[in-house]
Amino acid sequence: MEKKPVLLVVDDDPQVLSAIDRDLRSEFRRDYRILRANSGTEALEALHQLKTRAEPLALVLADQRMPDMEGVQLLEQARTLFPEAKRVLLTAYADTEAAIRAINDARLDYYLMKPWDPPQDLLYPTLHDLLSAWQATYKPRFSGVRLVGFQWSPLSHELKDFLAAHMVAFQWYDFETNPEAPVLLASTGYSPSELPVVLGADGQTLAQPSRGALAELLGLSRKASQELYDVVVIGAGPSGLAAAVYGASEGLKTLIIERQNPGGQAGTSSRIENYLGFPTGLSGAELAHRAWAQAVRLGAEFLLSQEVTKLCVQDQYKVLTLADGSEVRTRAVVMTPGVSYRQLEVPGIEHLTGAGVYYGAARTEARSCGDQDVYVVGGGNSAGQAAMYLATYARRVFIVIRGESLAASMSAYLIEQIGRTPNIELLPFTEVQEVRGQDHLEEVVLRQNRTGEVQTRAARALFVFIGAKPSTEWLCDVLLCDGKGFVLTGRDLVADPRYAGQWKRGREPFALESSVPGIFAAGDSRAGAMARVASAVGEGSMAIKFVHQYLDE
Incomplete structure (x- = not known):
C-alpha cells in the first residue's frame, strides 16, 4: 500500500516547530504523514528523499526567516521537485510584504501569520482548502480510476479531459511507453485495438466509452429524479x-x-x-x-x-x-x-485535433510536454494562463499573436508574469499557416506577417485560444x-x-x-x-x- 501523503513543516525555532507540528498532527494525522525540519537545508534533504522514494508530498509550510535559507527560497526549490504540492509561507507581520511578492514570484499558494491561535479559525480552514484542492488532482499509484490508451489518440485525450474536468483522480498509462500498460490491459481481457480502456475503482472496465458511459461508471447522475x-x-x-x-x-x-x-x-x-x-x-x-x-x-x-x-x-x-x-x-x-473555442482553420488542423492540437486543455496535456517545445495561439487571459502553466513542464513555450503586443487583450499581472518567465517567448505579428504530422503533431508552419518570412518548426503540442462563439x-x-x-x-x-x-x-x-x-x-x-x-x-x-x-x- 502507498504511504500517506506528506505534510512537511519547517522552522528554525524549536518552540514554534513543536507547536505547528502538534497542531498539524491533531487535525491531519489520520490522512497525512507529518514530517518536520529545523532548517531549509534539512528540509531540502527530506524533499530529495521523498522524491527518490516516489512518496507523495501534499504541502510544505515553511517559516520565512531562517538563518541558512529564507522560506521563499525553500518553497521555490520545493516547487521544482514537487510542482503540484501546495506551498505555504509562515510569516510575522513585518514580513507580509515579502509574502505577498512571493505569491507572484515564487507561485506561493498562501501565507499564514504568526501566531495562528486558535488553529480552528486561523490555520485549519486554509489548510483544509489547499489540501482538498491538492487531493482533487492527486493521482494515487494503486487506487482510483485508471486509463490505458495511446498518447496520440483523440478519444484518449477526450477521456483524460473529461476526468480532469470532473476532478476525478486518475492514473494515465500510455500503452506505447509505460511498461505496466500491456500487463494492465491484459488483465481486462481487451486487446490493443480496443483502446482506450477505463478501469474503475470498483473493478468495472469500459473499452472506448462514450462520455455518458464514463459518467455512469463514475456514478454521476444522468436521470432527473423529479417530475x-x-x-x-x-x-x-x-x-x-x-x-x-x-x-x-x-x-x-x-x-x-x-x-x-x-x-x-x-x-x-x-x-x-x-x-x-x-x-x-x-x-x-x-x-x-x-x-x-x-x-x-x-x-x-x-x-x-x-x-x-x-x-x-x-x-x-x-x-x-x-x-x-x-x-x-x-x-x-x-x-x-x-x-x-473558435476553431483554427489551417491545413492539417482537423486531422491532428486531439493528437497534439488542443483547445483549452493545458492542464490535461501539460505533463506530456516535458522538455519539449509547445506553442500557444492567442493573446487573451486564457492563453496567458495556459502559457504560464505549460512553462512549468515544457522546455520552451511560444505565444503566437497577430498583433504587436499582449497589452490590448491580456491583464497586466499576466503580462508581467510572462515577462519574468525565461522559457516563454512572444512571437508578435505571427500566424500559424499550417500544422503537419502523420498520426500526431510534428511541425507548425509560421508566417511572420511583417516580413512575409515562413518558418517550419518542430512542435510537441499546439494549444489554441483564439476567441469563442x-x-x-x-x-x-x-x-x-x-x-x-x-x-x-x-x-x-x-x-x-x-x-x-x-x-x-x-x-x-x-x-x-x-x-x-x-x-x-x-x-x-x-x-x-x-x-x-x-x-x-x-x-x-x-x-x-x-x-x-x-x-x-
Whole structure:
C-alpha cells in the first residue's frame, strides 16, 4: 500500500516547530504523514528523499526567516521537485510584504501569520482548502480510476479531459511507453485495438466509452429524479453554477444540466488570479468543483453528460427534451450554455485535433510536454494562463499573436508574469499557416506577417485560444438572438426597433429575460455580457432574483 501523503513543516525555532507540528498532527494525522525540519537545508534533504522514494508530498509550510535559507527560497526549490504540492509561507507581520511578492514570484499558494491561535479559525480552514484542492488532482499509484490508451489518440485525450474536468483522480498509462500498460490491459481481457480502456475503482472496465458511459461508471447522475422543477439551469459554467447555488439556497427545486464539463470555458483555465477572494489564484477546475459541491450541499440536482436538444413552451411550463429522448418539465429556465473555442482553420488542423492540437486543455496535456517545445495561439487571459502553466513542464513555450503586443487583450499581472518567465517567448505579428504530422503533431508552419518570412518548426503540442462563439445553435429558433448568435435579453427586446413586436407580455421584460417569458439568459452566451468570471457569477445569481419575480406573477 502507498504511504500517506506528506505534510512537511519547517522552522528554525524549536518552540514554534513543536507547536505547528502538534497542531498539524491533531487535525491531519489520520490522512497525512507529518514530517518536520529545523532548517531549509534539512528540509531540502527530506524533499530529495521523498522524491527518490516516489512518496507523495501534499504541502510544505515553511517559516520565512531562517538563518541558512529564507522560506521563499525553500518553497521555490520545493516547487521544482514537487510542482503540484501546495506551498505555504509562515510569516510575522513585518514580513507580509515579502509574502505577498512571493505569491507572484515564487507561485506561493498562501501565507499564514504568526501566531495562528486558535488553529480552528486561523490555520485549519486554509489548510483544509489547499489540501482538498491538492487531493482533487492527486493521482494515487494503486487506487482510483485508471486509463490505458495511446498518447496520440483523440478519444484518449477526450477521456483524460473529461476526468480532469470532473476532478476525478486518475492514473494515465500510455500503452506505447509505460511498461505496466500491456500487463494492465491484459488483465481486462481487451486487446490493443480496443483502446482506450477505463478501469474503475470498483473493478468495472469500459473499452472506448462514450462520455455518458464514463459518467455512469463514475456514478454521476444522468436521470432527473423529479417530475417538475421550479427552475432548470442549462449549462454548468460559472453563471450556471451560481444560478444553481442561489436557486437551491433560496428554496427553489433546482436542476442543472451540463452536456460537457463543469466550469465551461473558465473551467479549462489553468489559473485564475483576478477573482475576488482568492489572492493566490485557483484553477478553473477548482472553482467549478467548489461551486458544484456547494450547489449539491444546498440541494441542487445535477445531470452531467446530458444534452438538451429541444425546448418548447406548454401553457406556463417549459418542456426540455434530452438527447436520450427523456423530458424534463420546469416552470422557469436559466440559459447559461456558454461559449466554445473558435476553431483554427489551417491545413492539417482537423486531422491532428486531439493528437497534439488542443483547445483549452493545458492542464490535461501539460505533463506530456516535458522538455519539449509547445506553442500557444492567442493573446487573451486564457492563453496567458495556459502559457504560464505549460512553462512549468515544457522546455520552451511560444505565444503566437497577430498583433504587436499582449497589452490590448491580456491583464497586466499576466503580462508581467510572462515577462519574468525565461522559457516563454512572444512571437508578435505571427500566424500559424499550417500544422503537419502523420498520426500526431510534428511541425507548425509560421508566417511572420511583417516580413512575409515562413518558418517550419518542430512542435510537441499546439494549444489554441483564439476567441469563442456562443453555444446557442439549437436555441436561436426558440429565442431571439443577435446576428452573432448571442441571446437578446431585457431592454434590448423593446428598445431596438429591429425587434419591435417580439415581446408579447403586458410588462417590460426583466433585465435577463429572453424573448420567451420565464426563460432567462446569463453569462457569456448573452448579448452584451462581459467575458469575466466574476460578471458571469453575478449574472447567474441575478437570474434567480428574476426567476422569483416571474414565478410570483
